[in-house]
Amino acid sequence: MWLLSLLLFSLAAGSYIPLSSYPLARKTWLPGDQAKNVSIAQPEFWAGQPLTWKVIARVNGEIYSLFGCPDENITSADQISISYTATHTVVALKTGSQGPQFTLDFFSPVSTVDFARQSIPFSYLTVLVYNNNIEDEVDVMTAIDESWSAQPGQMVMKWHEGRHSQSFIIKNYQQVDASEDDRDMATWGRVVFSSNMSQSLTYQSAAPSTILSQFSLLGQFSQNTSNYTRDHLVAFAYRFVGGNVVQTSLVTFALGLQQDLNGFFGEEYESLYFEPLWPTTEEVVDHFLEDEACAREESIKLDRRVREIGERFSSNYADILEGTVRQIWGSIHISVPWGSKDTLYHLGFMKAISAGGRVSPVSDLLPRALPAFYVLAPDYIPLLLKPVLNMTLSWPMDYAIHDIGKHYPNATGPTDDDEYSFPLQQTSALLWIVYAYQKVSGDIEWAKPFLPALHRYADYLVRHGQYPPEERSTIDHNETQANQTLIAISASIGLKAYGALSRMTNYTDIGNSYASTIMDLGTDTKQAHFTSHYGRADSTWITSYPLAYDKLLGLDTFDEAIYEMQSTWYKDLIQPDGLQFSSEVQFTVADLEMMAAATCSNDVQTLIVDGLHQTTTSRIDSVPGPNRWKVTGANSGRQSSTKAQAAVGGYWMMAAVNM
Numbered sequence: 001m002w003l004l005s006l007l008l009f010s011l012a013a014g015s016y017i018p019l020s021s022y023p024l025a026r027k028t029w030l031p032g033d034q035a036k037n038v039s040i041a042q043p044e045f046w047a048g049q050p051l052t053w054k055v056i057a058r059v060n061g062e063i064y065s066l067f068g069c070p071d072e073n074i075t076s077a078d079q080i081s082i083s084y085t086a087t088h089t090v091v092a093l094k095t096g097s098q099g100p101q102f103t104l105d106f107f108s109p110v111s112t113v114d115f116a117r118q119s120i121p122f123s124y125l126t127v128l129v130y131n132n133n134i135e136d137e138v139d140v141m142t143a144i145d146e147s148w149s150a151q152p153g154q155m156v157m158k159w160h161e162g163r164h165s166q167s168f169i170i171k172n173y174q175q176v177d178a179s180e181d182d183r184d185m186a187t188w189g190r191v192v193f194s195s196n197m198s199q200s201l202t203y204q205s206a207a208p209s210t211i212l213s214q215f216s217l218l219g220q221f222s223q224n225t226s227n228y229t230r231d232h233l234v235a236f237a238y239r240f241v242g243g244n245v246v247q248t249s250l251v252t253f254a255l256g257l258q259q260d261l262n263g264f265f266g267e268e269y270e271s272l273y274f275e276p277l278w279p280t281t282e283e284v285v286d287h288f289l290e291d292e293a294c295a296r297e298e299s300i301k302l303d304r305r306v307r308e309i310g311e312r313f314s315s316n317y318a319d320i321l322e323g324t325v326r327q328i329w330g331s332i333h334i335s336v337p338w339g340s341k342d343t344l345y346h347l348g349f350m351k352a353i354s355a356g357g358r359v360s361p362v363s364d365l366l367p368r369a370l371p372a373f374y375v376l377a378p379d380y381i382p383l384l385l386k387p388v389l390n391m392t393l394s395w396p397m398d399y400a401i402h403d404i405g406k407h408y409p410n411a412t413g414p415t416d417d418d419e420y421s422f423p424l425q426q427t428s429a430l431l432w433i434v435y436a437y438q439k440v441s442g443d444i445e446w447a448k449p450f451l452p453a454l455h456r457y458a459d460y461l462v463r464h465g466q467y468p469p470e471e472r473s474t475i476d477h478n479e480t481q482a483n484q485t486l487i488a489i490s491a492s493i494g495l496k497a498y499g500a501l502s503r504m505t506n507y508t509d510i511g512n513s514y515a516s517t518i519m520d521l522g523t524d525t526k527q528a529h530f531t532s533h534y535g536r537a538d539s540t541w542i543t544s545y546p547l548a549y550d551k552l553l554g555l556d557t558f559d560e561a562i563y564e565m566q567s568t569w570y571k572d573l574i575q576p577d578g579l580q581f582s583s584e585v586q587f588t589v590a591d592l593e594m595m596a597a598a599t600c601s602n603d604v605q606t607l608i609v610d611g612l613h614q615t616t617t618s619r620i621d622s623v624p625g626p627n628r629w630k631v632t633g634a635n636s637g638r639q640s641s642t643k644a645q646a647a648v649g650g651y652w653m654m655a656a657v658n659m
Contacts, residue, residue, distance in 0.1 A: 015616055016624045017082065017089055018323075019043055019053075020123040020255060021108045021330035027644055028053075031622035038091050038104075039065040039076035046624045046644035047183045052147045052233070053255075055127065056212075057095060057102055058139040058219045063212075064095045066102055066127075066140075072212065077102065085303035086110065086325035100131035100138055109295040110302060110329045112377035115346065117295060119273035119334040122192065122256030122288050124295075129240060129249050139219035142253055143211060143235035144193055146170060150185040157205060157228040162282035165254075165289050166203065167194035168225070168234040169281060184353065189259030193234055194285045195252065200239045211235050254288055262335055263409030265347060265387060269338035270409075276341050302376075309375065309655050314606065316613040317654070320594075323616075324648040327625045328372050331646035333409060334383065348383035351408040353645050358415070359405035360388055362433075363426035364474040367549070368591050369649030370433055371656040374440055374552070381437040382446060387411055388430070392453040398460045399423035400430040422474050424464055424487050427457045428494030432549045435497040439553055451502060458498040458507055465491025466514045467534070475581055475589060483534040485522035489558075490546045492518060496555040515557050529569035532582050541569065542582045545595040548653045552598070567600035574607050577615045577629065577637030586630045587641070590616075591650030598653040605654065 015032035027046040034041035043051045055067035056074065065074040077093035080101070084090065089106040107124040111117040127140045146152040151172050158169045171190035181187055195201055204211060204221035211233045214221055220237045228234075238251040258281055262270050278284040306325060310318025331353075336346050352358040352365045360366060366384060373380040387404050391414055395401050401414035402421050415421075431454065434447050447454070468487040472480045492514040499508030522530055524538035532540040544566050550557045570579055578588035579596065590612055597608040619637045620626050626640030627648055 015618075015620050015622050015626065016323075017084065018108070018326045018624070019089055019106045020125075021326035027327070027330050027624065029624040029644075033622045035082050037076065037079055038067050038082065039079065039093070040070045041068060042070045043068055044624075045185050047185065049150070049183065049185060050147065052143070052145040054141075054143045054233075055104060055125070056141050056215065058137075058141075058215060059095050059099050060137050062095075063216050066093055067091065067104055074212075084322065085299075086306040086322050087299040087303055098133070100129050100133075100136055102140075103128040103130070107296065107299065108326050108330070109299060110325055111295070111298060112302065113379070114298070115334050115383075116274050116277055116343070117291065117298075118329065118332070120256070120284060120288055121258060121272070121333075122254050122285075124252055124254055124292060126250055126252045127238075131249075137219070138240045138249075139215070139237055140240075140251060141211075141215050141221075141235055141237040143208075143233040144191070144255065145233050146191075146230055148191045148255075148257070150182040150187045153230045155230065157225065157232070157234060159225040160282055160285075161197070162286040164197050165194050165282065165285045166197055166201075167192055167281065167285050168203070168205070170234070181357075184357070186257065186259070188261070189257050190281070192254070192256050192258050192281060192285060193236075194254040194289070195236050195238075196289050198238070198251075201251070202237050202239075203235065204237075205232050205234045207231060208233050252289065252292060254285060256288075258284065261338065262333060263349075263411065264405075265335070265337075265411045266391075266413065270335035270347070271338045271340070273334040273336055273343055273346050276336060276343055305376070312658070313654060314609060317609045319617070320609065320613055320651055321655070323625075324372065324651050325376075327644060328369055328646045328649050331369075332380070332384075346383070347387045348380065349387065349404075349409060349411055350384060350646055352403070353642075357406075357408040358403040358420065359408050359411045360384060361403045361420070361426075362388060362400055362430050363402055363422040364429075365645075365647060366433055367429040368595075368647040370436060371552075371595070371652035372649035374436060374656045375652050375659060378437065378440045381433065381440070385433060385437065389434075389447075389450045389453070392450065395453070397423075398456055400427040400457050402426050422471060424461065424468055424471055424491055425474050427460055428465075428487075428490035428546075430454075431457065431461075431494040431497040431501070432553065435501045435553055436549075438501060447501060454498060455502065458495060458502075461491045461495050461498075462507075462510055465495065466517050475585075475592075481533060483521075485518060485530050485533060486542050486544065486546065488514065488518050488522060488534075489530070489544060493546055493550045493553075493555060493557050496550070496557045497553060500553070500555065511555075511557055519562070527565065529566060532584060540583045541573075543570075543579060543589075543592060543596045545592040545650075548595040548598040548657065550599075551657045552653065563599040564601070566596070567604045570596065570600060571604050571607070574604070574611065575631040575636070576611060577619065577631040578611050579608060580631055586632045587628050588631045590627045590629075591645075591647045594651045595653040598657045609654075 017030035020028040053068045057064045064077040080092040091104045093102045105126040154172045160167045202221040205225045240249045310321040352361045405411035406415045470482045492511045495511030521534040532542045579593045597605045615637045623643040625644045628642045629640045
């Protein structure tokens with residue numbers, strides 16, 4: 001019954017299919033161009049590394065590939081459908097004209113309220129069998145290998161048993177450094193592949209040919225886990241009750257990467273939130289499998305909620321929102337001090353894929369991810385802000401920090417350099433976010449310990465925000481220049497946010513004054529649109545996405561007439577594949593385009609949403625979570641220069657401003 005509920009809210013997949021998306025290390029996807037025949041598809045890590053994950057069925061002695069068998073000479077099951085919701089990807093297949101139907105449910109729990117559930121870095125694969133012929137003998141197997149470790153050839157395998165679970169553990173037991181990676185794929189921790197104990201479940205570690213031969217011949221495995229080598233598969237096989245399937249039967253497996261040391265906060269080691277509750281692998285696997293029904297119940301409610309929020313605008317917008325949830329929450333890890341016996345003191349961190357692995361960048365990632373948390377899970381805002389604001393207390397500069405660490409997951413302190421420093425933009429964004437939490441929560445006490453630092457940052461905006469000095473834009477490829485209109489807009493909104501946060505009306509007045517300067521100097525001669533810089537030619541223009549925060553926070557820094565001005569301007573500029581970020585580049589930044597849409601008229605919003613939907617579902621090359629591509633010139637709408645970023649939280653801004 002639960003699966004029927006899911007299918008009512010899932011939709012056809014687009015250019016990428018999320019499979020297993022859990023915090024810290026593993027976002028696993030299926031290229032969209034392989035979605036029509038998943039039986040021979042090759043799943044991948046988000047950065048492109050191939051991963052072995054096979055699912056094979058045996059029906060009356062005949063074997064069929066259900067998923068992930070690109071090289072084996074096995075009959076493929078007939079694929080009926082593929083669809084996904086915010087938290088599930090569901091594939092339906094059939095074996096022969098009269099054979100049973102199989103459903104694969106790839107389920108990555110996303111919890112908006114339960115930090116313990118969210119912090120466990122595992123996902124579920126459930127295989128369901130529907131059958132009307134009780135005489136059919138049906139077995140299912142699933143297998144993985146060392147490709148999940150990012151360290152093939154350096155691993156050992158151990159077999160663990162819990163109270164009611166059993167697991168293969170693949171790990172390099174010499175590796176302890178919580179920072180090393182291979183093309184963003186973490187090389188520390190242990191791969192965990194598990195299922196519930198059952199008389200119907202068998203397991204084995206062996207060469208792929210041996211695994212396939214054994215399963216094809218017997219439909220079960222030898223229980224042998226010795227003599228493991230780098231080319232082995234580790235595999236489970238499940239025999240449905242007594243060889244007979246009656247109506248609907250299912251089996252669930254768990255897959256994840258457990259890491260005891262999860263980086264630093266300052267000079268102290270951190271571990272994941274769940275570890276004081278379930279400190280051993282056996283305990284957390286037992287709990288994860290026991291928690292499946294509750295996690296599934298929460299996921300159904302969340303899937304329905306996401307769909308309903310999107311449908312208030314359009315079905316295309318609902319499709320877009322569904323595709324973001326696992327991408328956003330899969331970028332978060334929630335930690336406690338290492339060795340802690342409780343979870344009272346906990347922090348949240350995000351990885352910036354586009355900024356060399358920085359931790360929780362304030363200038364771009366946090367403000368672009370925030371709209372999703374604002375709508376779905378406001379408690380995540382202080383969770384992510386707390387480590388940032390704690391570090392501001394010892395930060396000597398007059399502007400806000402850019403990030404809290406240079407190499408995820410180690411939040412060892414702010415980096416003050418270089419190409420990733422955007423003083424005015426990160427200062428403005430921090431003030432937006434802090435006030436956003438106060439506004440959505442109604443909690444006027446939470447930010448008070450940090451007001452002295454935030455006051456200093458507001459003063460920085462007073463000194464530099466009206467006529468911004470030379471600074472790079474947070475959007476790559478824009479050179480360092482002074483008097484950028486977008487930065488001035490950000491600063492004026494930041495000052496108004498601080499005025500509302502602190503109830504100091506002089507900052508509100510200054511923000512309003514700076515907005516008047518921007519309208520005088522940062523618009524074309526007819527005041528038909530914002531120009532890219534003060535005093536630039538009328539032909540230059542910029543996507544004024546910070547206006548979305550002005551509207552979200554109810555600050556009225558710029559009135560509705562300004563929103564209408566930009567909306568009218570965008571309408572003539574929108575291309576089939578999106579809205580250029582500015583007159584100086586050929587690409588769109590999709591999350592910022594969607595933030596700009598939040599202050600536009602309904603017809604312009606429809607143009608932007610429908611264009612984004614069309615590009616990401618039928619035009620763009622298969623990459624996980626595309627977010628930036630050319631909208632003019634050759635290869636328009638074909639190749640994304642970014643992928644798998646949590647910045648797609650910006651897609652939620654249209655929903656946020658209409659709460």
